Amino acid sequence: MAETRHDTFTIERRYPHSPEKVFAAISSPELKPKWFAVGRNASDFSIDFRVGGREHQLFTMGDDTPFPGTIIENDGRYEDIVPNERIVHSSTMTLGGRRISSALITYEVAPAGDGARLRVTHQAVFYEGADGPDMRKHGWEVLVDNLSEVLDA
Numbered sequence: 001m002a003e004t005r006h007d008t009f010t011i012e013r014r015y016p017h018s019p020e021k022v023f024a025a026i027s028s029p030e031l032k033p034k035w036f037a038v039g040r041n042a043s044d045f046s047i048d049f050r051v052g053g054r055e056h057q058l059f060t061m062g063d064d065t066p067f068p069g070t071i072i073e074n075d076g077r078y079e080d081i082v083p084n085e086r087i088v089h090s091s092t093m094t095l096g097g098r099r100i101s102s103a104l105i106t107y108e109v110a111p112a113g114d115g116a117r118l119r120v121t122h123q124a125v126f127y128e129g130a131d132g133p134d135m136r137k138h139g140w141e142v143l144v145d146n147l148s149e150v151l152d153a
Contacts, residue, residue, distance in 0.1 A: 002127070002128060003127075003128050004125050004126065005125070005126040005130070005132065005133065006084065006124070006125050006126075007122075007123075007124055007126065007132075007133035007136075008121065008122065008123045008124075008134075009120070009121075009122055009128065009133065009137045009140075010119060010120065010121045010122075011120045011122075011137070011140055011141055011144055012117060012118065012119045013117070013118050013119065013144050013145075013147075013148065013150060014112050014113075014115055014116070014117050014118075015115050015116050015117075015151055016114065016115040017115055017116055017151045018115070018116060019084050019085070019109045019110060019111055019116040020084050021116070022109050022116045022118055022121060022147075022151065023083070023084045023085070023087075023109045025147060025150050025151055026087060026109070026118075026147070027047075027049050027081075027087060028047075028049075029038060029046075029047040031150060032045075033045045034046060034146075034150045035090075035143060035146040035147040035149065035150040036057075036143060036146070037057070037059070038146045040059045040062075041059055041060040041061075041062060042057060042059050043058045043059070044056055044057060044058040044059065044061065045057050045058075047103060048078075049078065049081070050078060050081070051079070051080060051081055052077065053077070053078045054075070054076065054078075055074070055075075055076045055077070055079055055089065055091070055128075056073075056074070056075050056076070057072075057073070057074040058071065058072075058073050059071070059072045059073075060072075067095070067096070070096045071094075071095075071096060071097070072093065072094070072095055073093070073094045074090070074092070074093050075091065075092050075094075076089050076090055076091030077089070077090050077091075079104075084109060085108070085109055085110070086106065086107065086108050086109070087106070087107040088090050088104065088105070088106050088107075089104075089105045089106075089107075090102070090103070090104050090105075091103050091104075091105060094147055095129070095131075096129075098129060099127055100112075100126065100127050100128075100129055100130040100131065101124050101125065101126045101127060101130050101131075101136070102124065102125050103122055103123060103124035103125075104118070104122075104123045104124075105120065105121070105122050106119075106121045106123075107119075107120055107122075108121075113114050113119065118144065118147070120140060122136065122137070122140055122146060124136065
């Protein structure tokens with residue numbers, strides 16, 4: 001019988017930037033690769049930012065990873081967008097051509113004092129051979145920290 005694992009986690013960060021600036025960094029085809037693809041060998045990173053639009057990423061894992069030369073592909077769709085407030089994105093990940101997970105990711109941006117609060121909720125099902133919830137959460141924590149560097153630039 002096929003094995004699946006389900007998991008949900010939420011990561012929250014506060015940034016000393018306006019909600020509009022944070023939202024732009026998450027949604028912009030020019031800015032998102034600067035925090036989402038840091039340290040990855042991306043051969044494709046395309047964003048069609050609109051409800052129903054597609055987001056696609058293709059990465060080759062480096063020699064310093066457990067699977068050097070292996071292709072990771074993320075293929076997703078924007079399900080809901082409320083400008084400067086919310087993005088809901090569905091995504092499927094493959095590793096070496098094998099589907100390893102499907103996820104629903106919700107970004108919520110809100111004013112917080114003189115800046116903004118970002119809440120990222122990741123709901124996923126992990127299939128056989130997947131990285132699993134702990135590694136995925138760690139990866140997202142690194143991503144939202146990378147976002148801070150892009151916002152501060």
